Amino acid sequence: MRERIQNRNVEIAVIGLGYIGLPTAIMFANSGFNVTGYEIREEVVKKLNSGTAHIVEPEINKLLQEAIKSGKLRATSNPEDIKNKDVYIICVQTPLREDKTPNLEYLESAVKTVARAMKKGSMVIIESTVPPLTTVRMARLIETLTGLKAGEDFYMVHAPERVMPGRIFKELVYNSRILGGITRESADLAEILYRTFVKGQIFKTDPTTSEMVKLMENTFRDVNIALANEFAFLAHQYGINIFEAIELANTHPRVKIHIPGIGVGGHCLPKDPYLLLSSAKEDFGLIKKAREINEDMPLMAKDLLFEAFKMINLPPEEAVVTVLGLAYKGNSDDTRNSPAYVFIEAIQDDVKEVRSYDPYVSGTHETLEEAVKDSDAIVIATDHSQFKKLNWEELGKLMRNKILIDGRHVIDKPPKGFIFKGIGRGEY
Ligand SMILES: NC(=O)c1ccc[n+]([C@@H]2O[C@H](COP(=O)([O-])OP(=O)(O)OC[C@H]3O[C@@H](n4cnc5c(N)ncnc54)[C@H](O)[C@@H]3O)[C@@H](O)[C@H]2O)c1
Structure with a gap:
């Protein structure tokens, strides 16, 4: 198989x-292999074979068309088309x-x-992120089904x-890349395969270690964001700006505090800590607690908003709130598990109206001005670059009341005339 892989x-x-x-x-x-893409969604298969990708990613249509035109890639929904392949790469x-x-x-x-x-002789690779011990279990499943x-x-x-x-x-x-082979030979062959286009380092280990590595990476980030969020919570009680404190703490050579905010979204960070814990009989509780802290952050933004309503004696049920940003991260259209939606759900029964504006996401108000007109409060839920350059004086003129809640540390200096509150911004 070694030489055959090298020869594509x-x-x-x-x-x-x-x-x-x-x-x-x-x-x-595009590295020269004959590839069959097997996908259960027929509409996706159709689209791909016509040379159009169904996901947004820089350069994807150009590279897809190259692959389709050369005849090296074909998508299918028919399992007959993937019979007797040498390599299967599972990415579901x-x-x-x-629960x-x-x-x-x-x-x-x-x-x-x-x-x-x-x-007999095929290589099965799982690229999906999975709970520890899953690859070994899937190998056993294949053994049972095939007798191999x-x-x-x-x-x-x-x-x-x-x-x-x-x-x-x-x-x-x-x-x-980390390659967890069920045997050393499995990892060695996978290395030859990935080396056909990977220029980064390749490390080989067993599958349960590689499953843990992937899950630990995302859990590390999630737990560290939770710690930053807890610092932000404390900053409110001590009346300081947490971002100044973090900047100063990070001047220490061995400290790298993460960034607090309205929540953690996306496809991976909110789920991978749970995958990590799911195969264990027991754990210390730290990872779960961190997840809970991050899941509750939209409620911290809600508390700030309702404190501001109180300051101007505005009954929440009369308030119109405009949320800026629905994507889970700046300059992206990705709304998967976005905390903006959790925030909206948390307030919508308590206020008169919730509007949203996101230049990258369809279905929101067409223009910022339209979304802000006659509203009482703006809540920033995504750090799109555009939101860092807004003319607050002009926007304020369109509003009925001028409350500004910053959930993403987009605002450096609170704009004049606004009641300003931000996550971690305890200073007044
Ligand atoms: N998206 C990311 O940024 C990212 C990054 C690192 C790791 N991962 C991991 O990679 C894996 C895939 O993530 P994704 O974002 O590509 O998911 P996705 O939902 O975009 O894609 C999965 C695809 O598999 C198809 N599918 C489902 N069951 C199938 C089956 N039995 N046969 C054939 N096709 C099937 C689905 O229709 C879908 O098109 C996940 O485990 C994820 O955690 C994702």
């Missing part, structure tokens, strides 16, 4: 063509259920599809994906 002489099937699977399929196709979603336990239905269904299609033995009759690897949307095609090449 292996057939690859990528299972699940979403934010991760589609760019991965394109990368392998691994979300949480309502925060992992929903591995998509993964199990993809593994079963692969088990029906693969042959993992590590002897087929290779199995967990290869977690660490790319960030908006930079996927750069990071696919330059990020370092």
Whole structure:
């Protein structure tokens, strides 16, 4: 298999063509491999084969068209089309259920599809983020369904994906990668495969370690954001600006405090800490507590808003509130798990009207002026660059009352004439 991979002489099937699977399929196709993308959503398959991507990502349409035109990539919904491939790369979603336990239905269904299609000697790679011990369990499932033995009759690897949307095609090449092989030979072969386009470092380990590594990375960030949020909460009680305090603390050579804010959104950070805990019998409670703190941050923004209503004796049920930003991060259209929605849900039954404006997200007010006209309060929920350059004097003229709540540290100096409150801005 070694030489065949190096000569691009292996057939690859990528299972699940979403934010991760589609760019991965394109990368392998444009590196010279024959790639079949298997996706259950037929409308997505149709669109992709016509050369249009269904996700937003820089350069994706150009690279997709290159792959389709060269004949190296084809999408399909027919499991017959992925029979007897040499390599299967599983990139399906691994979300949480309502009760925060992992929903591995998509993964199990993809593994079963692969088990029906693969042959002796195939390599199965899971790129999805999964709870610890899942890859070993999936290897056992394949063994049961096929009668083949993992590590002897087929290779199995967990290869977690660490790319960030908006930079996927750069990071696919330059990020370092962790390959958790069920045997050393599995990891070695996967290294040869990824080395065909990866320029970053490649580290090899066992699958449970690689599952932990991926989950620890996102949990590290989530817990550190929760710590910054707790500092912000304390700053209100002590009457200081937490951002000044963090800047000063971060001058220490071994301190790097994260940024507090209205909440943590996106596809990964809000779910991965729960995936990390889900396979354990016991834990210390720190990770869960951090998650709860971050999930409650929109309520801290609500408290600030209602304190401001009180200051001007405005009954909340008469208030019109404009939320600036629905995306979970600045300059992005991604609204998955965005705290802006949690905030809106938390206030909408208590106030007269909630409006929103986000230049990147459809379905909000067309213009900022329209969204702000006659409203009583503006709440900044996303740090889009545009919001850092607003003319507050002019916006204030359009408003009925001038309350400004900054959930993302967009405002450096509170604008004149506004009642200003911000997360972590305890100073007056
Ligand atoms: N999006 C990110 O930024 C990111 C970053 C790192 C890791 N991850 C991880 O990568 C995995 C995939 O995430 P994503 O954002 O690409 O998800 P996604 O929802 O965008 O894509 C998953 C795709 O798989 C398809 N699918 C589901 N079940 C299938 C099946 N049985 N057979 C074929 N297709 C199937 C879905 O229709 C969908 O198109 C997740 O585990 C995620 O945690 C995502």
